[in-house]
Amino acid sequence: MTFIDLRSDTVTQPTPAMREAMAQAPVGDDVYGEDPSLNRLQEMAAERLGKEAALFVPSGTMGNLAGILAHCTRGDEVILGNKAHTFLFEAGGISALGGVHSCQIPNQEDGTLDLDDIRNAIRPDDAHQPVTRLVTLENTHNRCGGVALNAEYTRAVGQLAHDRNLRLHLDGARLFNAAAGLGVVAKELVEPVDSVTFCLSKGLCAPVGSILCGSRDYIQKAHRLRKQLGGGMRQAGILAAAGIVALETMVERLPEDHKRAQSLAQGLAQIPGLVLDPGTPYTNMVFLSLAEDAQIGTASQVARRLADQSILVGVVGERRFRLVTHYWINDEAVDRAISTFRAVL
Numbered sequence: 001m002t003f004i005d006l007r008s009d010t011v012t013q014p015t016p017a018m019r020e021a022m023a024q025a026p027v028g029d030d031v032y033g034e035d036p037s038l039n040r041l042q043e044m045a046a047e048r049l050g051k052e053a054a055l056f057v058p059s060g061t062m063g064n065l066a067g068i069l070a071h072c073t074r075g076d077e078v079i080l081g082n083k084a085h086t087f088l089f090e091a092g093g094i095s096a097l098g099g100v101h102s103c104q105i106p107n108q109e110d111g112t113l114d115l116d117d118i119r120n121a122i123r124p125d126d127a128h129q130p131v132t133r134l135v136t137l138e139n140t141h142n143r144c145g146g147v148a149l150n151a152e153y154t155r156a157v158g159q160l161a162h163d164r165n166l167r168l169h170l171d172g173a174r175l176f177n178a179a180a181g182l183g184v185v186a187k188e189l190v191e192p193v194d195s196v197t198f199c200l201s202k203g204l205c206a207p208v209g210s211i212l213c214g215s216r217d218y219i220q221k222a223h224r225l226r227k228q229l230g231g232g233m234r235q236a237g238i239l240a241a242a243g244i245v246a247l248e249t250m251v252e253r254l255p256e257d258h259k260r261a262q263s264l265a266q267g268l269a270q271i272p273g274l275v276l277d278p279g280t281p282y283t284n285m286v287f288l289s290l291a292e293d294a295q296i297g298t299a300s301q302v303a304r305r306l307a308d309q310s311i312l313v314g315v316v317g318e319r320r321f322r323l324v325t326h327y328w329i330n331d332e333a334v335d336r337a338i339s340t341f342r343a344v345l
């Protein structure tokens with residue numbers, strides 16, 4: 001029996017069309033800027049997001065790292081959410097490697113940062129304090145349930161940041177899920193930001209890679225940082241070829257994943273012992289917990305029992321799960337996941 005892997009959309013395998021495009025891709029040495037496939041992907045991405053330039057990086061983590069370091073110098077401070085992926089899950093790279101100090105303010109349940117909290121976190125001009133340089137947002141917001149931030153909110157944060165001479169960076173690992181969830185084009189969501197990363201290797205199914213977009217000067221700086229971080233690649237057009245297929249064919253179908261997340265949530269909500277987060281799913285993530293009075297062990301124990309039945313789920317707390325739908329999860333997989341949960345509980 002094949003595994004039904006709901007742990008993340010990072011587990012997506014490249015599609016047959018991607019494998020074919022990778023095999024045929026014209027390539028060159030990208031450190032010399034000579035890879036035609038990579039250059040094409042970067043141009044497509046910049047155009048799609050309405051930014052001057054784009055840079056291919058091996059991962060979302062490196063995209064955020066190079067992206068933040070290109071705005072900041074050592075000792076500068078970035079304001080971010082206390083549930084931000086960059087704060088929680090990127091191994092402290094911005095401080096370990098860039099000397100960037102972080103000021104964490106509470107993420108609201110809807111993934112936003114309160115405008116007053118941002119305002120109050122901006123440092124005065126005082127030699128005792130770090131210099132506030134940057135604000136970052138995340139869209140969709142992973143630890144806030146995969147919720148999407150709308151353009152109006154992002155515009156308000158952009159205006160606040162720019163009025164105070166700060167820059168705004170967006171971790172848009174799942175930017176196209178946000179756009180699909182809100183029924184808008186991604187360009188609209190990133191118009192107010194100075195820089196944005198998005199991932200090709202999550203819901204868009206490419207095997208490797210993320211893109212950082214911004215102004216031409218900014219991307220030139222990020223390009224040097226990518227080299228410093230060891231992310232300058234050679235015939236990376238093999239990877240870019242899959243990214244091109246991702247942008248051309250995988251963006252428009254994301255609503256299917258969101259619909260399946262809805263079906264999954266509806267099915268799981270009927271099972272005694274499971275409590276779904278209010279509002280879940282916003283996009284392609286379903287968050288749920290074991291009911292307080294359910295005597296069925298911990299989430300890890302339940303996940304092991306599910307794995308024995310070929311269902312893989314994410315454990316994100318003592319009694320908490322995250323299930324993510326993606327291209328390789330079809331209707332039958334959703335039904336099987338629901339019936340296996342029922343059987344195991």
Ligand code: TLP
Pocket residue numbers: 007008009010058059060061062085086089138140142171173174199201210
């Ligand atoms: N998220 C992964 C894990 O690291 C948690 C996942 O399974 O969701 N920004 C956001 C919002 C992300 O969710 C992730 C990956 C990243 C950045 C980092 O991307 P990669 O894994 O390509 O470095």
